Amino acid sequence: MERTPVMSPERSVTPQQPMPGVSDGWRFVPLAPGPLLDPDLQLRLWPGDRALVSQGDAVGPGQPLVERPRERVRLDIPLRGEPTDLVPGAELDIEQLLTARGRPQVRPGDRVTLLYVGADRVAHAVVAREPTTILSPVAGTVVALGPGRIVVRATGLGLRGPVGWGRPVLGRLIIGVAGPDEELRASAIDIGAAGAILVAGARLDIEALTRARAIGVAGIVCGGVVARELRQLDESDERQRAALHATTPFAILALDGFGRRPIPVRAWDTLVAASTGDPVAVVPEARMVVLPPGTAPAGGRWTQDAVRVTAGEGTASVGRLVGLAGTVRRPGGTYLPGAHVVFPGTVDRPVRRTVVPLPDLERLG
Amino acid sequence: MTGPSGSPGYHEPVSTGTLAFFTIDHGTASTAVSLIAPLEGRFRLLATGIAPHGAEVDAMLEDLVLRVEAVEPGLLDPVAGWRRWARLESVTRGPRRALCVATSERAATDLRRLLGGRGWRLTGRVLGSQLDPLDAVAACLDPDLDALAVAAAGRSDEEQRLRARLLPLLAAVRAQRPDLPLLVCGPGDWPTLEGPGVHALPPADAPLDGDDPVLDELLSGAALPGPADTDGELPDGRRVIGASVATLAQLLDRRIEAVDIGHSGGVRVVAGPGGVERRLVVADAALVPEEALDHDELLEGIVGWSTLRADPASLADRFRNLRIAPWRDVAGDGARLRSAALRAALGRLDEAWRDTDRGAPPVGDMLICAGGAFAAVPPPAAALAVADGMRRPGARPLFLDHARLLGPIGALPDDGDRRRLLVDLLDDALLPLGSVVIVGDGRSTGRTPAMLRVSSRLARQEVELAPGGLHLVDLPPGMPAHLELEGREGGVLGLRSRRVALEVSGGLGGLLVDTRDVPLRLPDRPERRRALLEAWERPIWGAEP
Incomplete structure (x- = not known):
C-alpha cells in the first residue's frame, strides 16, 4: 500500500501528466527474460543409471549420454566374511551373483549396482534391467557428473x-x-x-x-x-x-x-x-x-523504453513507456504504481496512450 | 547504521551532510523502498515505493528523492549525494530444501517441526522403521537438496536399532556426496556422525519458543555452503522482523503479533516486553507454495477459497500462474484471486502455529500484517483474510506494515537504534486496517443472535447479529469506538460472560464483526461452498467493481 504525497495546488499533476520522479521510468520495469548463452542442462541420474560419458567430454546431438534401465529391482545380498572392496555406487560382478544360489532376481544382461552395506551385513543393491539409452539432445560439454546428476553445458x-x-x-x-x-x-x-x-x-x-x-x-x-x-x-x-x-x-x-x-x-x-x-x-x-549457436539473440530491435503488457487488458501488446503515473487505484480496490504507455496505431485503432500497472509490464530492450 | 561490527558493511558509509536514509526490503517477488529523514525533530517516512523484483533499485531510490524534492524543495538538502545516503536493507530468500532422515514417525514429526518451522522445505522423508534402501538412496542423492536432516527420538533400544539401520545409508551417501551438509539433531544420539559438513542441532523435540541466534544463523542458511547469493550478507528479513516486533512490544508494553505472507513463505511472530516469545517461518505458508504446481490436493485447498466463476481447470491454472509470476494481474479479478490465496496461506500458517503448540499459543494484543500478499488486496479483504485464516474468538486491532519497514529496521543490530527509530516512525509505518471481532466459537452464540452496540463520535449503531455471518461497520482510521456485545446464550469473545464491552479502533477496512463458527465449517460441495463464501464476501467487495 502506498500513499501519494500531498501536493500544493500549483504543483499538482493531472493523470495525463507524468508524476514528478525519475524520467526514465523504464528502469522500474524488469527486463523480460531472454535467451541464455551456452546454458547448463541438468539431468537427474537415478540408482542403476550408468553415465556413458565422463566429465569434460564433448558430446554431440544424438550421442549416448546415459544408460537407463526400464526396470529397477532391489536386491539384498547377505555377505559372507568381511569384503573390503564394496564401494557404494559401484557395479557388482554379475558373474559372481549369477553363480550364487538363491538369486533368481539376477539374469544375464542385468547390471547390479551396490547401494550400501547394511549393519546386518546385507548388501543392498539395485538390479538394472532392460537398458535404454538416453541420447544427448544438444551439443556441448559435460561439466559435472556425479551421484544424482549430469550437467551438460549446451552450445547455443x-x-x-x-x-x-x-x-x-x-x-x-x-x-x-x-x-x-x-x-x-x-x-x-x-x-x-x-x-x-x-x-x-x-x-x-x-x-x-x-x-x-x-x-x-x-x-x-x-x-x-x-x-x-x-x-x-x-x-x-x-x-x-x-x-x-x-x-x-x-x-x-x-x-x-x-x-x-x-x-x-x-x-x-x-x-x-x-x-x-x-x-x-x-x-x-x-x-x-x-x-543452435549463431541464432541472433533477440533484443536488438527494441529501444530501452519498449515494454510489453504481460497481464490484464491489452495482454501481449507492445508499446513505449513515456513516464510514470504514480499510484493508481485499479478495479478490485488495489492501488498500484502505474506508467503511461503509448501503443502504436493499427489499421483499426489509432495510437493510444494509457496507464498500465507497472507489475503488468516487462521491458524488451 | 553500518553492518554488524567485524562484517563488511552492507551499505555505503553514512554521509555527513544528512541524516536521511533509505530502507530496502528485497523480497522474492517485489522490492519495497522507503525514504526516511528527520523532520521537525523526529524521523518521518517521507516516501515509499514498490516494484516487481528485477526493477532497478537505484531508480526506485532516485524516484523517492525526486518526488520528495518536487513536493517540498529543500527538505532533503542537499540531495545531490543521495547515492551515498545510508541504506538499511533486508532480504527474503527462497526456502532451502532438506530431506528428513529419521528413525521413526515421531522423530520425523519433531524434525518437520524444527526445520519446517524455521523456513526449510522438507522434500520427503526416509524412516529407519520403514527403510527401503533403493528409495532411500534415490531420495538422498537428489541433486536439488541443500542438506540432509537427521533425527532420532531418544536412546531406547528400539531407537538404537533403527539408528543402526540408518547409519550405513548415511555413510554411503556421505561417501558419494561429501559436499552435502548433514544437520544432526541431538548429535549425542549419533556419535559416529562427525567431521566436516556435519552441523549439530538441538534435539528435534526442542521447543521452538523464542529466538536462538546460533540455530537461526545456521538454519537461515548463512553457515551452509550453497549457491552464492547475489545479495551478499544482507540480513534475512524473516529472521530480523522478530527484532522489530520485540522492540515494538517493549515500546508499547504490549504483546505484539505479526504475520507476514510472501511469495516464498510465511512468518508469524509474537513478542512481549520480554522479547520474542514464539516465531515460526513456514515455507508452505507462501501465498502459493511451489509444491502447489505439482500437488493437486494442495492447490485444491487454495482454489476452495475462491469465489471466482470459472471452470475449475482454468481457475487452478490462474493460481499456478500466481506462483510463477506473483506480481502480475493484480487488478480486477487478480485481487480476489490473491484474497483467496491469502486466506489459504494464513490457514496453513495457523495450522503450523497450533501444531507446534506445547500449551496455549501466545496471542498478541494487536496484529501487524506484513508482506507483499497483504499489500495486493484492499484493506477490508485483508481483514477478512485474517478473520478466515486465523480464527480465534476475541477482538484484535489490525495494522499494515505498508512500507515494509519492519524487516530493514529489524536489521539494525542495536536495540536502542531500533527503539529510537520506531518511536518516531510508529504512526507512519503502521497503517490501521481496522479491527476484527470474532464473537464466539459456534457452540453458544452460533445458534442465536447476539446484540452489537457500537458508539463512536460519528454514530451510534445497534445491530442484531445473525449467527454465521459477517457485519462490516464503517469506522474510519484512528476513530475509537465503544463496542458492547451481548450474547443471548452463553459467553462471547471466548469469555464466560454473556455481555462484554470493549474499546476498538477503526481503520481502512472498518470494523469487522464475525459471528461464524470457530473453526469455520465449509460445505464440501463446491457450489454451496462458493455461495457461502460469496455471501460472506459481499460486504467486503460490495463497493468494488
Whole structure:
C-alpha cells in the first residue's frame, strides 16, 4: 500500500501528466527474460543409471549420454566374511551373483549396482534391467557428473520456461502460428510437421496436442499449457506403459505459464530467428529449449523504453513507456504504481496512450 | 547504521551532510523502498515505493528523492549525494530444501517441526522403521537438496536399532556426496556422525519458543555452503522482523503479533516486553507454495477459497500462474484471486502455529500484517483474510506494515537504534486496517443472535447479529469506538460472560464483526461452498467493481 504525497495546488499533476520522479521510468520495469548463452542442462541420474560419458567430454546431438534401465529391482545380498572392496555406487560382478544360489532376481544382461552395506551385513543393491539409452539432445560439454546428476553445458542459446513435460527431443523448428498470441488449431497441424519442434503460439488444446503427437511431432513450444491436459498426457503414457507399448519421445515446453499465455516477445523473436537454422532441442527436465549457436539473440530491435503488457487488458501488446503515473487505484480496490504507455496505431485503432500497472509490464530492450 | 561490527558493511558509509536514509526490503517477488529523514525533530517516512523484483533499485531510490524534492524543495538538502545516503536493507530468500532422515514417525514429526518451522522445505522423508534402501538412496542423492536432516527420538533400544539401520545409508551417501551438509539433531544420539559438513542441532523435540541466534544463523542458511547469493550478507528479513516486533512490544508494553505472507513463505511472530516469545517461518505458508504446481490436493485447498466463476481447470491454472509470476494481474479479478490465496496461506500458517503448540499459543494484543500478499488486496479483504485464516474468538486491532519497514529496521543490530527509530516512525509505518471481532466459537452464540452496540463520535449503531455471518461497520482510521456485545446464550469473545464491552479502533477496512463458527465449517460441495463464501464476501467487495 502506498500513499501519494500531498501536493500544493500549483504543483499538482493531472493523470495525463507524468508524476514528478525519475524520467526514465523504464528502469522500474524488469527486463523480460531472454535467451541464455551456452546454458547448463541438468539431468537427474537415478540408482542403476550408468553415465556413458565422463566429465569434460564433448558430446554431440544424438550421442549416448546415459544408460537407463526400464526396470529397477532391489536386491539384498547377505555377505559372507568381511569384503573390503564394496564401494557404494559401484557395479557388482554379475558373474559372481549369477553363480550364487538363491538369486533368481539376477539374469544375464542385468547390471547390479551396490547401494550400501547394511549393519546386518546385507548388501543392498539395485538390479538394472532392460537398458535404454538416453541420447544427448544438444551439443556441448559435460561439466559435472556425479551421484544424482549430469550437467551438460549446451552450445547455443537457451530459452527457459516455467513448465516442461515429456522427454528430451531434437528436431527442426517450425513456426506454426502467425504471431505469439495466436492459438494453434488441430486442423493446422499436418504431416509435414512430423519429427519437428512446433511453435504453437499462446496455447493449443488437447485435440491439437493429441493430433501433434499422433502424426509424430517431436515437441511443442508454446506460451501456456493447461495443466489438466498435461495430466491427460500423463495418464495416456501410463496406459501405454501398462500395455507394454513403447512411447515415442515427445516434449512440451511452455515459456510463460499455464492456460492461455502469449509467447514472450523476446523469446518469439529468438525462435523466429532459429526457425531457418539447424535443429533445436527441447529438454523438459531442464525446462529449456536450446537453439543452435549463431541464432541472433533477440533484443536488438527494441529501444530501452519498449515494454510489453504481460497481464490484464491489452495482454501481449507492445508499446513505449513515456513516464510514470504514480499510484493508481485499479478495479478490485488495489492501488498500484502505474506508467503511461503509448501503443502504436493499427489499421483499426489509432495510437493510444494509457496507464498500465507497472507489475503488468516487462521491458524488451 | 553500518553492518554488524567485524562484517563488511552492507551499505555505503553514512554521509555527513544528512541524516536521511533509505530502507530496502528485497523480497522474492517485489522490492519495497522507503525514504526516511528527520523532520521537525523526529524521523518521518517521507516516501515509499514498490516494484516487481528485477526493477532497478537505484531508480526506485532516485524516484523517492525526486518526488520528495518536487513536493517540498529543500527538505532533503542537499540531495545531490543521495547515492551515498545510508541504506538499511533486508532480504527474503527462497526456502532451502532438506530431506528428513529419521528413525521413526515421531522423530520425523519433531524434525518437520524444527526445520519446517524455521523456513526449510522438507522434500520427503526416509524412516529407519520403514527403510527401503533403493528409495532411500534415490531420495538422498537428489541433486536439488541443500542438506540432509537427521533425527532420532531418544536412546531406547528400539531407537538404537533403527539408528543402526540408518547409519550405513548415511555413510554411503556421505561417501558419494561429501559436499552435502548433514544437520544432526541431538548429535549425542549419533556419535559416529562427525567431521566436516556435519552441523549439530538441538534435539528435534526442542521447543521452538523464542529466538536462538546460533540455530537461526545456521538454519537461515548463512553457515551452509550453497549457491552464492547475489545479495551478499544482507540480513534475512524473516529472521530480523522478530527484532522489530520485540522492540515494538517493549515500546508499547504490549504483546505484539505479526504475520507476514510472501511469495516464498510465511512468518508469524509474537513478542512481549520480554522479547520474542514464539516465531515460526513456514515455507508452505507462501501465498502459493511451489509444491502447489505439482500437488493437486494442495492447490485444491487454495482454489476452495475462491469465489471466482470459472471452470475449475482454468481457475487452478490462474493460481499456478500466481506462483510463477506473483506480481502480475493484480487488478480486477487478480485481487480476489490473491484474497483467496491469502486466506489459504494464513490457514496453513495457523495450522503450523497450533501444531507446534506445547500449551496455549501466545496471542498478541494487536496484529501487524506484513508482506507483499497483504499489500495486493484492499484493506477490508485483508481483514477478512485474517478473520478466515486465523480464527480465534476475541477482538484484535489490525495494522499494515505498508512500507515494509519492519524487516530493514529489524536489521539494525542495536536495540536502542531500533527503539529510537520506531518511536518516531510508529504512526507512519503502521497503517490501521481496522479491527476484527470474532464473537464466539459456534457452540453458544452460533445458534442465536447476539446484540452489537457500537458508539463512536460519528454514530451510534445497534445491530442484531445473525449467527454465521459477517457485519462490516464503517469506522474510519484512528476513530475509537465503544463496542458492547451481548450474547443471548452463553459467553462471547471466548469469555464466560454473556455481555462484554470493549474499546476498538477503526481503520481502512472498518470494523469487522464475525459471528461464524470457530473453526469455520465449509460445505464440501463446491457450489454451496462458493455461495457461502460469496455471501460472506459481499460486504467486503460490495463497493468494488
